Amino acid sequence: MSNEQILKNISPNIVYAVRKFIALGAKVPVVTDSYIVLPGFCDVHVHFREPGYYYKESIATGSMAAVHGGYTAVCTMPNLRPVPDNLEHLKVELDAIEQNAVIPIFPYGSITREEKGETLADMKGISDMVCAFSDDGKGVQNELVMRNAMNEAKRLGKIIAAHCESTNLLSGGYIHDGMYALMHGHKTISSESEFIQVARDLRLAGETGCSYHVCHVSTKESVDLIRKAKAAGVDVTCETAPHYLTLCQDDLQEDGRFKMNPPLRNRSDMEALIEGIVDGTIDMIATDHAPHTIEEKSRGLKFSPMGIVGLETAFPIIYTNLVRTGIITLKRLVELMCTMPRKRFNITSDPGYAIFSIDKPYIINPSDFQSKGRSTPFAGKMVYGKWLATSVNDKIFV
Numbered sequence: 001m002s003n004e005q006i007l008k009n010i011s012p013n014i015v016y017a018v019r020k021f022i023a024l025g026a027k028v029p030v031v032t033d034s035y036i037v038l039p040g041f042c043d044v045h046v047h048f049r050e051p052g053y054y055y056k057e058s059i060a061t062g063s064m065a066a067v068h069g070g071y072t073a074v075c076t077m078p079n080l081r082p083v084p085d086n087l088e089h090l091k092v093e094l095d096a097i098e099q100n101a102v103i104p105i106f107p108y109g110s111i112t113r114e115e116k117g118e119t120l121a122d123m124k125g126i127s128d129m130v131c132a133f134s135d136d137g138k139g140v141q142n143e144l145v146m147r148n149a150m151n152e153a154k155r156l157g158k159i160i161a162a163h164c165e166s167t168n169l170l171s172g173g174y175i176h177d178g179m180y181a182l183m184h185g186h187k188t189i190s191s192e193s194e195f196i197q198v199a200r201d202l203r204l205a206g207e208t209g210c211s212y213h214v215c216h217v218s219t220k221e222s223v224d225l226i227r228k229a230k231a232a233g234v235d236v237t238c239e240t241a242p243h244y245l246t247l248c249q250d251d252l253q254e255d256g257r258f259k260m261n262p263p264l265r266n267r268s269d270m271e272a273l274i275e276g277i278v279d280g281t282i283d284m285i286a287t288d289h290a291p292h293t294i295e296e297k298s299r300g301l302k303f304s305p306m307g308i309v310g311l312e313t314a315f316p317i318i319y320t321n322l323v324r325t326g327i328i329t330l331k332r333l334v335e336l337m338c339t340m341p342r343k344r345f346n347i348t349s350d351p352g353y354a355i356f357s358i359d360k361p362y363i364i365n366p367s368d369f370q371s372k373g374r375s376t377p378f379a380g381k382m383v384y385g386k387w388l389a390t391s392v393n394d395k396i397f398v
Helices: 003-010 012-023 059-067 087-100 123-129 143-156 179-184 192-208 220-231 242-246 267-279 314-323 330-344
Strands: 035-039 041-046 071-076 105-107 159-162 211-214 236-240 353-357 386-392 395-397
Touching (some): 003 012, 003 395, 012 035, 012 353, 035 330, 041 059, 041 314, 041 330, 071 386, 087 123, 123 143, 143 159, 143 192, 143 211, 159 192, 192 211, 192 220, 220 267, 236 267, 236 330, 242 267, 314 330, 314 386
Parallel strands (some): 041 071, 071 105, 159 211, 211 236
Antiparallel strands (some): 353 386
């Protein structure tokens, strides 16, 4: 069956919309009364857990979840077993990608050996096979190590993508230092634990000339620091996630699906992030898709591991809360979720396209997910933008 016939089985109107999208150069969103056709998205921050944690997610299930979210390229973080800190270790992940991925996947290499923050990984040995370097999940605590990493990344023409978190400020915390934690007796994570390391890294990036990327920005102070660094000429980009743009500590529940790192912050932080999206300070939206088992995430805020899934909810959440409300345009959404991620991380694969239904709302139901993970704070939310199809490498998924 041809691709066009597959689409026609959904609706003849979809075929017309896709033809128009292709005629416009496959770059401009096409909107009808019922459908949107857009370039396939690119997520520069996902955790597919393979190798090492296959029971949480795999290359196969993670990439299929991406397809069902309209993504046609993703970049996988290196907190794996083995950590991709040299060619031998990276090859384990690359082999799994070659065998099981249904979309192009671009792995990160780690900044330090085993992500311990002490000795640099073999950055030169794996540079040609990774999209960037990160110790995601852990902030590089030692300033000299980070400076050396930035100098090496600069020499190799690669990006340092940082999880910014000062561990000496954590004290066992797991949700934001705010009213909810005070009322419910939870240990907290301060905003300072993020923005103090953002400030340090921006200074180092300015001094070394390194291309620097801040992962999952969550605080208003970080947004302000990045805005000023850009104005000063620092080569910096940043991302935030759908949950930080649409939720805050006011939405917390005693449920593991509300536990992620960084945590949901104050409403003023959420508003600053939205402002950063609108004015261009924040360059892209990434999901930080981080699946865990149902059992692991059933232990409440205190005992559940940090991380939620996001690939299959990102578009409907952003479209419903930011586009339909007029905060951003559909064109800006494409910039945030397709154009800028690909440009910054040099992702040159064909984006293909994704099709979503927009005429009727639907309820987010985690049991429908392709991901092994089911934990999302958006379960039960009514949204617009139900996924219908994704075309990648001239293959249609419906």
